[in-house]
Amino acid sequence: MIDNLCTELDVADIVNDETLIAWLEKQAKQWKLDYLLAHAEDGVIWGHFQDAQLTTANSVFPQFPALRLLTLQQCRIFGEPGEILIWHTHRGLKARLLQDDKSTExxxxxxxxxxxxxxxxxxxxxxxxxxxxxxxxxxxxxxxxxxxxxxxxxxxxxxxxxxxxxxxxxxxxxxxxxxxxxxxxxx
Structure with a gap:
């Protein structure tokens, strides 16, 4: 029942920092997601999407880490419509979309x-x-x-x-x- 809420997403295009950001911005626009929370080897990264553009905390407060594919452990982009989780596995990146279903408690x-x-x-x-x-x-x-x-x-x-x-x-x-x-x- 819960498995029906998750959809696997294709992450083959993510190969560097630029393609990671582009992929996140595309997904946020498509699914109408507002926020980003990432955990990286060098710290926690908050961000938000405005007009399909990602702004992360380090662009405002430089003491915080940048969003980089090399140090990324997991990243969530989220809002009322749902959440996308992207994470590293021993086989590479994986991602899934989770959306609410009226029949699920x-x-x-x-x-x-x-x-x-x-x-x-x-x-x-x-x-x-x-x-x-x-x-x-x-x-x-x-x-x-x-x-x-x-x-x-x-x-x-x-x-x-x-x-x-x-x-x-x-x-x-x-x-x-x-x-x-x-x-x-x-x-």
């Missing part, structure tokens, strides 16, 4: 992201948290860090959708998850 979870204060610049907010100096730059602006109830308010949320599947005996389990959106919450 889901649960949405708002995950709290690090960041108690931020600096906004060119469509990104550089979030920092605590004395450790933890930082990342999310493609989100207009974040309100003031909270009446919390001293260390973390307002940024990553919405994750979990897909429920049942085994032969009727036991439910989360069999698949995808990223949906980034939001700012006020308490």
């Amino acid at each position: 889901t649960i949405d979870e708002k995950q709290i992201l690090w960041g108690t204060k931020g600096i906004t610049k060119n469509g990104f907010t550089l979030l920092s948290d605590g004395q450790e100096g933890l930082k990342h730059a999310v493609p989100l602006t207009g974040i309100n860090f003031e909270s009446q109830s919390e001293k260390m308010h973390r307002p940024v949320r990553l919405l994750v959708r979990h897909y429920i599947d049942y085994d032969e005996s009727g036991v439910a389990r989360i069999s698949l998850s995808r990223l949906v959106s980034l939001k700012s919450e006020i308490h």
